[in-house]
Amino acid sequence: MLAAVLRGPEQLDITEIATPEPGEGEILLKVGANTVCGTDLRILRGEKTAGVRPGVVLGHEIAGTIAAVGKGVHGYQLGDPAVVTPAVSCGTCFYCLRDMEQLCASTDILGYNLDGGLAEYCLIPKHAVDRRHISVAKPGTPMTALSLSEPLSCVLNGLANYKAGLGDTVVIIGAGPIGLLHMTVCRLAGATQVIVSDLSESRRATASLLGADITVDSVKDDLEAVVKQATNGHGADVVVIAIGRPELLAQAISLVRKGGRVCAFAGFPKGSSAAIDPNTIHYGEILLVGAANAKRRQTAEALRLIEDGLIPAETIVSHTFALQQATRAIEFSASGEGIKIAVVP
Ligand SMILES: [Zn+2]
Ligand SMILES: [Zn+2]
CATH class of the missing domain: 3.90.180.10 (Medium-chain alcohol dehydrogenases, catalytic domain)
Known part of the structure; x- marks a missing residue:
């Protein structure tokens, strides 16, 4: 064979x-x-x-x-x-x-x-x-379609950890296949507002087609300002990182509301490190979760x-x-x- x-x-x-x-x-x-x-x-x-x-x-x-x-x-x-x-x-x-x-x-x-x-x-x-x-x-x-069951199962494992639910605003960083699957399951779980960020215009267009409320150009637009405006200044309930770039961790933490959840879903390059202000986790009671397999x-x-x-x-x-x-x-x-x-x- x-x-x-x-x-x-x-x-x-x-x-x-x-x-x-x-x-x-x-x-x-x-x-x-x-x-x-x-x-x-x-x-x-x-x-x-x-x-x-x-x-x-x-x-x-x-x-x-x-x-x-x-x-x-x-x-x-x-x-x-x-x-x-x-x-x-x-x-x-x-x-x-x-x-x-x-x-x-x-x-x-x-x-x-x-x-x-x-x-x-x-x-x-x-x-x-x-x-x-x-x-x-x-x-x-x-x-x-059946072969998507594997990445989708991993996304469902992520959802079980970051717990998007009824009425939530979810930000998804990255509109590749994994980001689009997160968007779809967050909708099914009851999220009422989904904001998707990506640098590719065609991927943003697909995200809109599949139900993103707001799409953001990750190079030209100010994602934090967009999220604040869409959430009365509070920040998102959940932020999912679906691109393996370590600097996105600090960005994700800046986008989430107090008591919100951040999911490091993507795998990062071996040996990566990320700088975050730990007080944002402390005072904001932010829950940081991963998901793999x-x-x-x-x-x-x-x-x-x-x-x-x-x-x-x-x-x-x-x-x-x-x-x-x-x-x-x-x-x-x-x-x-x-x-x-x-x-x-
Ligand atoms: Zn895979
Ligand atoms: Zn075992």
């Missing part, structure tokens, strides 16, 4: 490798779509190396159909559409036992150290099948939202590339021209 194999920084080989055969307890997925994200780019550039195994098949936003099942697999039928929760938690560590499996101390991750979805087929190993890291979808939803149940929640048409997947997945062009797909996703890029074998 054709697969995108990571040899090292800047070395992604699109090459033929043996098609895996599912052993006992394993499932073989025929990949229908694999969307690429900023993490793939960081891995390709060598900016993210922790937990990444050279020789791995890249891709962790995986949707496909079940092509073969190994002995002893129950509950899955050949031809079922399915999506994957790629971070396979252990189920027994300190975090797993406290309902924080997304923070598991010994995860295996498809597309990092287990072969991922930028291939014609993807093997789901036994421990992932046993722990139900593969979720069956209803038939009829396009594969490119997702729980299996958030994959299930994401899937229901996508199947019910509540996520504008057709707008968010703006471009499709063939597997042969996987490197270009990852690079294009960084160009800011499209929104979410899908690779379809």
Whole structure:
């Protein structure tokens, strides 16, 4: 089969490798779509190396159909559409036992150290099948929409931490695919005013199309003044950072009201540091949260939202590339021209 194999920084080989055969307890997925994200780019550039195994098949936003099942697999039928929760938690560590499996101390991750979805087929190993890291979808939803279940599950994990709710004003810094998904789920959670900031005019236009109340040019406009004006001078209830630039942390804190929540959702370059005035946290009682990965149940929640048409997947997945062009797909996703890029074998 054709697969995108990571040899090292800047070395992604699109090459033929043996098609895996599912052993006992394993499932073989025929990949229908694999969307690429900023993490793939960081891995390709060598900016993210922790937990990444050279020789791995890249891709962790995986949707496909079940092509073969190994002995002893129950509950899955050949031809079922399915999506994957790629971070396979252990189920027994300190975090797993406290309902924080997304923070598991010994995860295996498809597309990092287990072969991922930028291939014609993807093997789901036994421990992932046993722990139900593969979720069956209803038939009829396009594969490119289903593959959004992974980033969407991570966004739902963020929402659970920053708790946007009824009547809230939310500021989202960055109108890429992740920012647009945050906007969509904040709306579904009852936020009544969403302000989106980005430097790209086309991304701001997409944010407006998808329901942003106010869009702000992050280079030319004064975001703080806009937010203050839109909130009677108080500041936003929630600010989500969806771009991995460390200086945005101080900006986000300046935008939130007293008692508000700031979410550092994006991953930052390795070794980053950010300067903030700690008294703004102290006197303002500001809650600072992070979010990375997702729980299996958030994959299930994401899937229901996508199947019910509540996520504008057709707008968010703006471009499709063939597997042969996987490197270009990852690079294009960084160009800011499209929104979410899908690779379809
Ligand atoms: Zn991703
Ligand atoms: Zn664990």
